[in-house]
Amino acid sequence: xxxxxxxxxxLQDAALMRAALALAARGLGNTWPNPSxxxxxxxxxAVVGRGWTAPGGRPHAETEALKRAGHAARxxxxxxxxxxxxxxxxxxPCTDALIAAGVTRVxxxxxxxxxxxxxxxxEKLRAAGxxxxxxxxxxxxxxxxxxxxxxxxRNLPLVTLKLASTLDGxxxxxxxxxQWITGPAARHAAHALRGRHDAVLVGSGTVLADDPELSCxxxxxxxxxxxxxxxxxxxxxxxxxxxxxxxxxxxxxATRPGHPPEALAALQDAGATVFEVAPDASGQGLDAGALLxALAARGLxxxxxxxxxxxxxxxxRGEGLVDRLAWFHAPxxxxxxxxxxxxxLPLELLSAMPRYRRTSLAQPGPDLLSEFEAA
Ligand code: AOF
Ligand code: ZN
Numbered sequence: 001x002x003x004x005x006x007x008x009x010x011l012q013d014a015a016l017m018r019a020a021l022a023l024a025a026r027g028l029g030n031t032w033p034n035p036s037x038x039x040x041x042x043x044x045x046a047v048v049g050r051g052w053t054a055p056g057g058r059p060h061a062e063t064e065a066l067k068r069a070g071h072a073a074r075x076x077x078x079x080x081x082x083x084x085x086x087x088x089x090x091x092x093p094c095t096d097a098l099i100a101a102g103v104t105r106v107x108x109x110x111x112x113x114x115x116x117x118x119x120x121x122x123e124k125l126r127a128a129g130x131x132x133x134x135x136x137x138x139x140x141x142x143x144x145x146x147x148x149x150x151x152x153x154r155n156l157p158l159v160t161l162k163l164a165s166t167l168d169g170x171x172x173x174x175x176x177x178x179q180w181i182t183g184p185a186a187r188h189a190a191h192a193l194r195g196r197h198d199a200v201l202v203g204s205g206t207v208l209a210d211d212p213e214l215s216c217x218x219x220x221x222x223x224x225x226x227x228x229x230x231x232x233x234x235x236x237x238x239x240x241x242x243x244x245x246x247x248x249x250x251x252x253x254a255t256r257p258g259h260p261p262e263a264l265a266a267l268q269d270a271g272a273t274v275f276e277v278a279p280d281a282s283g284q285g286l287d288a289g290a291l292l293x294a295l296a297a298r299g300l301x302x303x304x305x306x307x308x309x310x311x312x313x314x315x316x317r318g319e320g321l322v323d324r325l326a327w328f329h330a331p332x333x334x335x336x337x338x339x340x341x342x343x344x345l346p347l348e349l350l351s352a353m354p355r356y357r358r359t360s361l362a363q364p365g366p367d368l369l370s371e372f373e374a375a
Contacts, residue, residue: 006135016040016079017137021109022080023052023061024144029053029221032198035112035148037061040079041069041103047178048072048282049235055223060085062094066161068099073194074102081109081141081337083134084193086124087116094125105131109141139354147198147301156289157296159321161305161312163341164195164328170338171309176209178339181330185365191216193326197225197304199252199295204236207243207273215247215308227300233279235259239270252298254291256283263278285310288318316354325356326374328364 022105023038030036034057041049049072051064062084066073078084078318084094098106106125111134125132142149147158164182165171172178180187194200202214207230216222225248227341230237233256243251244267251272256279264274278290295303303321305315315321316375347353356372363369 007170008105012217013079013102013136016042016077017081017107017109018140019047020048020079020081021137021140021144024048026140027053027055028144028196029194029226029302030059032147032149032224032301033057035082035145035301037080037082037297037344039065039081041076042071042079043069043074043076047175048076056220058091060091060144063091063097064183066097066103069101076101076103077105077107078103079107079136082145083112083117083119084115084125085112085122086121087114088254089116093121093124095121095128098125099128103130105157106133107136108132108134109136110134110138110145111154115147115152119295125131141333143336147324150323151296151301155296156292157300157303157313157327158323159292159303159305160193160197160324160326161315161322162328163191163307163312163343164190164330166332166334166338168333168335168338169341170334171307172209172335172339173334174339176211176339181332182328182367183330183365186330186367186369188218188329189362189364190326190328191218192221194304195221195228196222197302198300199229199303201229201231201295201303201305201311203308204230204232204234205310206306206308207232207237207241209308211242213247214243215249217247218335222248222275225233227252229254229295231286231291232286233284235263237267237272240355241270244270245271253305254286254294256286274287280314285314288314288321292318292321307341309343312341317345320374322343322354323374324359325370328373329368329370331368 020040021037027036031053039061049065049069086095214228229252254277259274278287355375360371
């Protein structure tokens with residue numbers, strides 16, 4: 001049954017926007033610096049085209065979906081998770097493609113904050129006589145576009161802080177033994193998390209302690225290899241580190257200014273990109289906000305921070321730097337002489353304690369994965 005022109009079935013609209021959001025979610029971690037957008041095109045109640053932002057950020061979702069719909073796009077409705085672009089970037093505007101294809105109705109989940117678009121796409125579609133609805137499942141779309149929106153509005157990427165600890169919040173024994181606290185299913189889930197982020201961020205202490213590879217080792221998951229970023233104020237990272245020899249994806253090292261060029265050259269020769277970031281107040285670490293702004297300036301929108309305890313605490317100390325927590329808990333305890341997941345914040349008053357709202361709970365194998373958002 002087709003609804004009369006101008007009247008639409010809200011349940012069907014919501015179901016189709018949900019389908020577009022699911023397509024958008026597929027691209028997370030693979031489209032930076034662009035957002036991951038989903039588009040579903042329907043005609044007479046049947047889906048005739050689906051598309052999502054291609055790895056690397058182009059082509060855009062709408063043109064992918066239009067390509068699949070072909071002539072069926074004439075008189076069709078397009079459901080898009082972000083306002084279609086109206087600017088000439090490296091691809092022609094999606095608004096023009098929708099108009100040229102003869103789409104007659106566009107349902108948009110949220111406006112695009114990019115100043116080149118920012119309502120202009122909606123206006124252009126309306127000016128062409130297309131019926132446009134804005135705001136369907138906007139909260140869900142904001143969650144998917146959170147990294148892109150944070151960069152566009154605050155020059156900061158979305159940060160998910162991932163930690164894996166015992167029930168009592170320990171990540172190693174007194175002697176430093178840390179492998180493995182969580183089981184294989186949790187580690188697999190952690191790799192999937194890496195794949196949905198543009199980059200993994202660790203402190204150099206973690207590199208020295210564990211010599212990790214830090215890539216997403218699920219075949220086909222990270223279509224664009226996850227960037228591996230090391231916060232290394234003192235330039236302690238050895239040029240022989242495993243991540244420089246193994247695994248996929250670029251290695252970026254952020255350090256404080258003033259190191260001799262030879263020290264940088266050794267790491268650059270090993271394949272790393274090295275850049276300088278302002279130090280923190282102690283001069284020993286990096287300023288967490290400056291580090292994140294530098295990553296946003298390089299195009300990253302979604303960062304998975306994986307510790308160690310110093311980096312995690314530095315991020316949490318910064319106002320509004322950590323957006324989400326992904327905390328794995330193993331059903332085990334180490335006790336007070338073990339290494340804590342977090343260095344001191346420090347905190348004296350409970351009223352100043354950062355609080356979170358749980359958004360999901362999963363049980364990978366014997367472990368728990370709780371995800372939280374800043375409250
Ligand atoms: C869309 N559909 O799938 C995406 C959009 O550099 P360009 O030309 O690729 O443009 C990037 C901008 O386009 C980006 O900042 C955002 O505003 C929008 N992304 N728009 O219509 C898409 N990924
Ligand atoms: Zn576009």
